[in-house]
Amino acid sequence: MTTEVTQVTVEELATLMKTAAGVTVDPGELERRADSTFAEFGLDSLGLLGIVGELENRHGRALPNDAERCKSPRAFLDLVNVALTTGA
């Protein structure tokens, strides 16, 4: 599997925040404030769990347990993309 296919982008995360948790956020804004907490964007723990579940189903594999404990978009994307590209 190639890395292009498995990378989760900021745009994709913004879309997931909308569909899975009802949180509207502009991808540019999400990128600029990638170190802010999810809570500041209005995303709560259940919302993040929903996003993790959705990504796991899309990619057909489990993500690390730490994924739903990530506090910021950057931490989350870093962790998820390492896991997806290394197959960890």
Added chain:
Amino acid sequence: MTRQVAVTGIGVVAPGGIGVPAFWDLLSGGRTATRGITLFDPEGLRSRIAAECDFDPLAHGLEPELVERADRYIQFAVAAATEAVTDSGVDFGAEDPWRVAVSLGSAVGGTTRLEHDYVQVSEGGQRWDVDHRAANPYLHRAFSPSTLASDVAERFGAQGPVQTVSTGCTSGLDAVGYAFHTIEEGRADICITGASDSPISPITMACFDAIKATSPNNDDPAHASRPFDAHRDGFVMGEGAAVLVLEELEHARARGAHVYCEIGGYATFGNAYHMTGLTSEGLEMARAIDAALDHARVDPTDIDYVNAHGSGTRQNDRHETAAVKKSLGSHAYDTPMSSIKSMVGHSLGAIGAIEVVACVLALARQVVPPTANYETPDPECDLDYVPRTARPRRLDNVLSVGSGFGGFQSAVLLTGPGGRTK
């Protein structure tokens, strides 16, 4: 003249043994009834363990006709109610039926039957426009949550206020609380109260999987429920029912009934915080405890035992420890606090009532049930959790507390003959 509320009968259907003697045997022995799920094939689930009841409805005196039409949770409730009513010695033929109430709780009601029949009518989840011709004729009884209280009321001829209470995982405590108010405030003299749930089904297991609230310790089910332990990793699903006969104290005395103890106070508040999340401060639960004690006119320092919600999730046990410390102050450190969920699992709405019955028995036997599986202290949970072994102790006032999805925080105070010292 204040009306006081006595407990005159108890019944329980719990994992590890049906009926009060088996239940107390399990608790006082510190044994666990958690195991791999047998009620359905849990393949594919994250948490595949539960505390199941080995329940044969016919052997417990339920009629075949009732077994056919009644969901498992209602069968549990009828069996527990029958035990409680027999224990109380109330002769319903001699009572004014308009003065007999029913208040029963359930968090998820007929979900198991609803799911079972859903599979039939949807061709295994394939169609949205489900086919009614494949439905069971009793399906509407699973759809209506009031079937629980209705079936029990009809069985014992109760014609007073009959209600089903559904406040998530505090349903059992709240059902007992509503019953307490109903008698105290004069709307009934007797109330059959308690709660029942049979949530061990694919949809309920899957929805707790989705939020990772249940323990994934599938390799060691007997030690998976570890409330307050540093290595706790979620709750273990349970099932069961408990029923109490509550009675106005003078009414009970007039017929020469055995009085186990009194319900002295009850209170509930919302945390208005999160549907599933809990704060680390526990202020709202503390307020419920304060209000229940205040109603009973019992001082925090008079509390001899706290029966904890103790579900074994990271958040809950920390939240609850903080709440009890806030309410009891330094006395919290001298007060044993245990979670029977370590032994019988977490049966959602039912567990609150099962825990109240555990408190009634603790008062009657003057023994504190332990927290099984408690090995490693958690710095955030620094109270006396009664590790693994039951403990004899003088008990006059005991407190049972609970938290539920939706933010519910409830507390019930029970007082034995030596209670109410204030």
Added chain:
Amino acid sequence: MSGSGIRPRHTAVTGIGVVAPNGLNADTYWKSVKDGTSVLDRITREGCEHLPLRVAGEVRGFDASALIEETFLVQTDKFTHFALAAADAALQDAGLSSTAADSPYSVGVVTAAGSGGGEFGQRELQKLWGQGSRFVGPYQSIAWFYAASTGQISIRSGFKGPCGVVASDEAGGLDAVAHAARAVDRGTDVIVVGAAEAPLAPYSGVCQLGYPELSTVEDPTRAYRPFTPAACGFVPAEGGAVLIVEDLERAQRRAAVVRAIVAGHSATFTGASHWEQSREGLAHAIRGALDEAGCAPEEIDVVFADALGVPEADRAEALALADALGPHGSRVPVTAPKTGIGRSYCGAPLLDIVAAVQAMEHGQIPPTPNVFDVCHDIDLVTATARPAELHTALILSRGLMGSNAALVLRHGPGSAV
């Protein structure tokens, strides 16, 4: 409410919010009710068209996204959307939109629920059985269960007072209001109380087909006609209402408009579908509610009937009125606006309370749509609204699982307190 029949505190209704098939707010609801408009219609909900349940009261044109934040919408079923919208409207009506910040513990929330989040639940069941357990989302655990609306109203507005849920049959709607009034008696200032239901999803429809009382008639004008020789059962509906109940003195201190007083309530039980016995149960409940309200039978100016539409049940209700009210039972005007709306389970008696408050305010008894040839000895108001000076209303409800309840409401400003 004390056993002596004397209420230590008085409970005022200071706010009303409605989401109903015949009106998406309290004003349009009253206009439809007063005009006797029937909105019963063929079910149009996707996946329901083939069911033998043909007619229902659907809430149409409700735009949840215009009223409720999307973070709440994604995690809740339609029954909670209705409840959140109605609660908002009720709080606004009461002038209490910003109460929580001052003293969160002084406001509690009580709802009644008779069917839960059925549509949400069916969607998640379909994911589980059609795709696998990993496809069940994180909100199933909080959207389907009966406590969802109480929890979400409490969280959205920051209300930390006593919170409760009566999961009941229809009569639970009245029980919830009594539950709220008693919480006020015990010292809580305000309770947001109500019920809204959304039972018109395909699987929920299948579940209801087992009720022997359900009407399966195809003609919307003939499907729900209680108290007539053509009575053929009831039509289900969605929607409901939320009230703000409040300690009367507090309401007066803050110069709130007191729209009504919750004066008395009583509940009894006579067994599921034992409609003949419901006569005694309903009569007992009426006497209990009058007693608690300190109200003589002759003081009742209007009765909002349960009006199930099952011949034995209709007869039992008419006889119960005679049993409990004596000769006044056949003279007092009786109405059942729900024949134009359908029965939204626990929501139905809440909508009746709203109509009763509005009827007292406007001096008009609304009619009973689709009902003309009454075959019982009651004065049923039909065809058009009837002007009348109304001080006291009696609201009745019975549930399919055997509950009976009666509630006495007094008109607000004019009532002696």
